[in-house]
Amino acid sequence: MGWLARLRQHIPTREQIHNNPRLAWLGPWLKEPKLWHWSRRGVAMGVALGVFFGLIIPVAQIPASVAAAVVMRANIPAAIASTLVSNPVTFGPIYYGAYKLGVVVTGAKKTASPKDLLASTEVDEDAGLWTRVAALGKPLLVGLSITAVLMGLLTYGVITLIWRWRTVTKRRSRKR
Structure with a gap:
């Protein structure tokens, strides 16, 4: 059994989601078949949306990506799974790189490096992590925006090309 088949076993089916009483209020939107179909465009758009929202906003990534997937008729499971690009392990490097990009753009x-600012007492000691991150300001927001848009577009293009390549390869092998 391939990795894709194993992944699909863990993804809830459309029927399981439709029959979930907690999601009943979303029924009219979630019953659209295109949102669950594994097509080239739907999966590529879903992953692109998930990566975009996974990078651009630090909280509520999944609801934002699902809402965008519903509006843009993208694959919902792909959108949800791809928000995991931003997680506790990758959060620091992503935000540091985005800040550096924002400073350049x-x-x-640069009065202080993000590492120094997050560890310093320039910001109130009782301030939470989000207050300290917000103190990084405009460079961080600009860097995150650029990174999210570029990575979203890049993932859409790469998935489309890989899907197309696999389709052509399968057709050629069937002809032989």
Whole structure:
């Protein structure tokens, strides 16, 4: 059994989701067949949306990606799974790289590195992590926006190309 078949075993079926009483209020939107179909466009769009929302917003990534998938008729399971690109392990490097990109793009003066700012007392000691991250300001927001858009577009293109390549390869092997 391939990895894709094993992955599909763990994804709830459309019927399981439709019969879930907690999700009954979403019924009219979630019953659209295109949202669950494994097509090239649907999966590529779902992954692109998931990566975008996984990078751009630190909380509520899954609801945002599902809402966007419903509006854009993308694959919901792919959108949900791809939000995991941002997790506790990757959060730090992603935000640090986005901040550095934002400093370059905006031309902002770097008064302190993000590492120093997050560890320093320039921001109130009682302030939470989000307050400290918000103190990084415009460079971080610009860097995250650019990173999220570029990575979303890149994943859409790569998945489309891989899907197309696999389709052509299968057709050629059937002809032989």
